[in-house]
Amino acid sequence: MSVPGAPKVRTCVGDCLDVLHDMEPESVDLAYVDPPFFTQKIHRLNTRDGSATFSFRDIWGSDHSYSDFIYQRIRRTRTVLKSSGSLFFHCDKAASHIIRLLLDSIFGPEQFRSEIIWSFRRWSNAKKGLLPAHQTIFFYSKTDNFKFNTFYQEYSPSTNIDQIMQKRIRDSRNKTVYARNEKGEVVGNGIKKGVPLSDVWEIPFLNPKAKERVGFPTQKPVLLMKRIVELVTDEGDWILDPFCGSGTTLVTSKLLNRNSIGIDISEEAVELTKRRLEAPLFTESPLAQRGRESYRRHESYAATYLFGVAYTPVHRNTGIDGLLKEEVAGLPVFVRVQREGESVSQAVSALRKAARNKGDCRLVVIATHADLFDSGRFADVDVIPSTAFALNEYIKKRRPSTQRPPRTGDEGLISRGQKPNSKGA
Amino acid sequence: MSVPGAPKVRTCVGDCLDVLHDMEPESVDLAYVDPPFFTQKIHRLNTRDGSATFSFRDIWGSDHSYSDFIYQRIRRTRTVLKSSGSLFFHCDKAASHIIRLLLDSIFGPEQFRSEIIWSFRRWSNAKKGLLPAHQTIFFYSKTDNFKFNTFYQEYSPSTNIDQIMQKRIRDSRNKTVYARNEKGEVVGNGIKKGVPLSDVWEIPFLNPKAKERVGFPTQKPVLLMKRIVELVTDEGDWILDPFCGSGTTLVTSKLLNRNSIGIDISEEAVELTKRRLEAPLFTESPLAQRGRESYRRHESYAATYLFGVAYTPVHRNTGIDGLLKEEVAGLPVFVRVQREGESVSQAVSALRKAARNKGDCRLVVIATHADLFDSGRFADVDVIPSTAFALNEYIKKRRPSTQRPPRTGDEGLISRGQKPNSKGA
DNA sequence: AAAGTAAATGAATCAGTAA
DNA sequence: GTTACTGATTCATTTACTT
Numbered sequence: 001m002s003v004p005g006a007p008k009v010r011t012c013v014g015d016c017l018d019v020l021h022d023m024e025p026e027s028v029d030l031a032y033v034d035p036p037f038f039t040q041k042i043h044r045l046n047t048r049d050g051s052a053t054f055s056f057r058d059i060w061g062s063d064h065s066y067s068d069f070i071y072q073r074i075r076r077t078r079t080v081l082k083s084s085g086s087l088f089f090h091c092d093k094a095a096s097h098i099i100r101l102l103l104d105s106i107f108g109p110e111q112f113r114s115e116i117i118w119s120f121r122r123w124s125n126a127k128k129g130l131l132p133a134h135q136t137i138f139f140y141s142k143t144d145n146f147k148f149n150t151f152y153q154e155y156s157p158s159t160n161i162d163q164i165m166q167k168r169i170r171d172s173r174n175k176t177v178y179a180r181n182e183k184g185e186v187v188g189n190g191i192k193k194g195v196p197l198s199d200v201w202e203i204p205f206l207n208p209k210a211k212e213r214v215g216f217p218t219q220k221p222v223l224l225m226k227r228i229v230e231l232v233t234d235e236g237d238w239i240l241d242p243f244c245g246s247g248t249t250l251v252t253s254k255l256l257n258r259n260s261i262g263i264d265i266s267e268e269a270v271e272l273t274k275r276r277l278e279a280p281l282f283t284e285s286p287l288a289q290r291g292r293e294s295y296r297r298h299e300s301y302a303a304t305y306l307f308g309v310a311y312t313p314v315h316r317n318t319g320i321d322g323l324l325k326e327e328v329a330g331l332p333v334f335v336r337v338q339r340e341g342e343s344v345s346q347a348v349s350a351l352r353k354a355a356r357n358k359g360d361c362r363l364v365v366i367a368t369h370a371d372l373f374d375s376g377r378f379a380d381v382d383v384i385p386s387t388a389f390a391l392n393e394y395i396k397k398r399r400p401s402t403q404r405p406p407r408t409g410d411e412g413l414i415s416r417g418q419k420p421n422s423k424g425a
Numbered sequence: 426m427s428v429p430g431a432p433k434v435r436t437c438v439g440d441c442l443d444v445l446h447d448m449e450p451e452s453v454d455l456a457y458v459d460p461p462f463f464t465q466k467i468h469r470l471n472t473r474d475g476s477a478t479f480s481f482r483d484i485w486g487s488d489h490s491y492s493d494f495i496y497q498r499i500r501r502t503r504t505v506l507k508s509s510g511s512l513f514f515h516c517d518k519a520a521s522h523i524i525r526l527l528l529d530s531i532f533g534p535e536q537f538r539s540e541i542i543w544s545f546r547r548w549s550n551a552k553k554g555l556l557p558a559h560q561t562i563f564f565y566s567k568t569d570n571f572k573f574n575t576f577y578q579e580y581s582p583s584t585n586i587d588q589i590m591q592k593r594i595r596d597s598r599n600k601t602v603y604a605r606n607e608k609g610e611v612v613g614n615g616i617k618k619g620v621p622l623s624d625v626w627e628i629p630f631l632n633p634k635a636k637e638r639v640g641f642p643t644q645k646p647v648l649l650m651k652r653i654v655e656l657v658t659d660e661g662d663w664i665l666d667p668f669c670g671s672g673t674t675l676v677t678s679k680l681l682n683r684n685s686i687g688i689d690i691s692e693e694a695v696e697l698t699k700r701r702l703e704a705p706l707f708t709e710s711p712l713a714q715r716g717r718e719s720y721r722r723h724e725s726y727a728a729t730y731l732f733g734v735a736y737t738p739v740h741r742n743t744g745i746d747g748l749l750k751e752e753v754a755g756l757p758v759f760v761r762v763q764r765e766g767e768s769v770s771q772a773v774s775a776l777r778k779a780a781r782n783k784g785d786c787r788l789v790v791i792a793t794h795a796d797l798f799d800s801g802r803f804a805d806v807d808v809i810p811s812t813a814f815a816l817n818e819y820i821k822k823r824r825p826s827t828q829r830p831p832r833t834g835d836e837g838l839i840s841r842g843q844k845p846n847s848k849g850a
Numbered sequence: 851a852a853a854g855t856a857a858a859t860g861a862a863t864c865a866g867t868a869a
Numbered sequence: 870g871t872t873a874c875t876g877a878t879t880c881a882t883t884t885a886c887t888t
Contacts, residue, residue, distance in 0.1 A: 093540040187784060386812040386815075549859065552882085
């Protein structure tokens with residue numbers, strides 16, 4: 001699949017019912033639907049008579065405006081979905097059962113994939129009862145041949161991972177036991193990937209003070225959108241948000257190199273979305289979020305790499321991360337940790353520039369990854385490998401030339417599996 | 426209210442529709458309903474000793490016949506509830522939307538209290554899609570005047586307790602601010618109890634090896650029942666379980682000094698319940714007691730050093746810290762980070778010992794400090810320097826022989842005894 | 851084609867052994 | 870004897886295979 005240079009983003013003011021009508025059928029890989037809550041209207045929807053309520057017709061067949069409103073728009077949304085496409089419908093306990101019935105009737109119950117629980121912590125109130133701390137996202141696909149990228153989570157700490165790496169067989173009494181070879185040694189069963197991603201997602205609610213927040217009432221965190229986008233789309237795919245609001249879906253799509261279409265009836269919302277898209281805030285970057293949140297001890301990226309080193313952190317200097325506590329050959333030593341997406345040469349240049357008017361000193365770059373490692377070429381800067389770098393070099397030296405390295409972990413999703421549907425259909 | 430000496434327990438074989446008909450109206454404080462989930466499967470399980478097989482049939486002609494079955498029984502259940510009573514209905518994604526509609530129509534939507542998510546981890550397998558890891562419990566009360574005992578959870582680790590303990594008021598623009606006295610000092614607000622219990626409950630799934638297990642399929646953990654019982658009943662109250670199965674509800678009620686009534690259509694199930702009640706067995710789940718964190722020991726120290734490395738943490742092994750995601754020369758690679766106060770040789774020995782019966786593998790020690798560094802001597806273990814180690818070696822090489830090394834930053838405050846031989850390094 | 855069976859799996863326990 | 874460690878065991882879910 002060809003990946004275009006820059007992701008395309010289209011925004012549109014209007015009722016998505018009309019806009020969807022003009023869209024090409026089978027053109028979208030993912031539709032994320034996060035409609036407004038008409039809570040009162042939903043409550044009026046609830047029927048009095050027991051058994052009659054179960055049929056879908058009783059809900060939207062009458063003049064109940066909310067379910068009718070949703071039904072019409074989701075039916076058109078389904079039309080513009082590719083046959084490999086998926087729909088994620090975000091709702092909460094107020095309407096989840098009605099939405100479920102609607103989606104079952106539009107997509108067919110056999111296309112129901114998951115009831116995703118987004119759980120979060122939030123400020124408590126003193127209400128009698130339990131504190132609501134989750135919302136529901138329904139995942140439906142258009143066909144059985146839906147696109148799905150398998151992600152894995154860490155094993156539970158109570159799992160004995162080195163033990164379950166052993167191969168197991170059944171003995172004469174059909175009991176599972178660990179396999180052993182003729183020498184009586186245990187037999188391995190290949191490397192472990194982690195456990196498949198579950199349908200309960202604990203993702204922090206957008207911090208009230210986050211820069212990411214743009215003042216839109218129902219704004220969703222970029223991290224939540226990121227997970228949805230990465231689960232069922234690849235780079236260059238098309239993502240539709242028919243109720244785009246403040247545009248989180250479009251911002252996320254752009255950051256992840258997906259094309260996107262956002263529709264909202266409110267002109268102000270679309271204007272806000274456009275402004276966000278022009279200059280996505282730094283904290284909106286999934287990369288930045290991943291980094292900042294995964295650092296141990298809430299330290300900076302550099303501090304994490306320099307753990308155990310006797311140094312003084314240097315703040316408010318973009319080129320220098322730290323100053324060693326001990327002088328080397330009578331000179332102060334400035335240290336820079338190679339950034340993600342930065343080559344060693346770039347790190348060396350940045351450090352050189354920052355140290356230009358610091359007088360006599362020594363310069364050290366900590367190499368964190370090998371993409372463009374060209375150590376030894378720098379007369380004035382010493383390059384020292386980080387733990388990760390040294391270990392990766394160790395692996396690389398012994399790797400068969402054909403093999404590709406695996407990805408490193410990011411915020412819980414530790415690795416990405418093969419696409420099951422890559423065989424095509 | 427007087428608390429009787431011993432809790433009463435009644436069991437009954439039969440269709441709860443008939444049994445409920447003969448019960449006194451307004452006599453029960455809590456009804457816990459855990460019927461077949463509409464899985465369209467037969468659930469079957471053997472007891473541990475293989476002496477008996479319990480099974481029940483959860484296959485229905487249509488969703489209509491299922492909902493009709495439930496509707497009739499829940500309507501009678503409501504009748505026997507006291508006006509202060511509550512109903513907890515356990516289901517899963519197969520029928521949660523149908524159940525929600527039924528309960529709304531029987532109790533009235535305004536008596537809906539919570540959609541409780543019971544989330545858990547369990548064994549998994551490769552699947553196209555997300556791994557189901559939750560079930561739903563609907564909480565309805567008969568009237569607004571329902572009995573409810575407020576429980577509190579621990580604050581999130583990221584919560585600033587100092588701030589929580591300050592008194593808050595609203596300023597002139599109705600914004601919340603911290604209260605200050607006339608001297609401008611912050612005012613306390615008394616000790617806080619924690620965060621009110623949320624509607625997402627993470628409770629370990631009943632483990633296959635748990636003593637609590639009696640061989641009944643779909644058996645629920647006592648811990649889950651305990652939370653429900655304590656939330657809406659007091660000692661001496663009456664609890665009803667119209668689909669009591671293996672009797673977890675009755676066992677929990679007895680242990681917590683509540684009276685209970687259990688009904689099941691299966692004679693074997695009721696017999697099993699009676700046997701369980703004679704010797705109520707409740708394994709205080711070690712996991713639930715100690716928490717998942719208790720399995721993480723050395724992990725964070727090792728993780729800090731291994732930042733940027735693609736590895737899986739190994740939790741339940743004192744010698745091995747991690748397993749590389751990538752095999753090296755076709756073998757798994759176990760990693761140990763040299764501990765503080767441990768020499769490289771000691772780290773090598775510990776790793777060797779832990780890996781003794783792991784079959785063919787490679788071993789790597791990350792050297793973090795140099796006290797007794799004697800790398801290169803180990804034929805079977807590779808020693809790789811950490812960032813700190815490499816940097817310290819860099820300094821040492823260029824250090825005049827008279828100079829003494831400074832101590833590293835973070836350990837400086839913690840007084841640790843001088844090692845008598847440290848000078849000789 | 852549908853139904854039934856087998857294999858793989860990992861979370862959390864039990865239980866035996868070493869310290 | 871007590872504690873800590875770690876090997877052993879179980880079982881519901883899913884995929885793959887067989888009847």
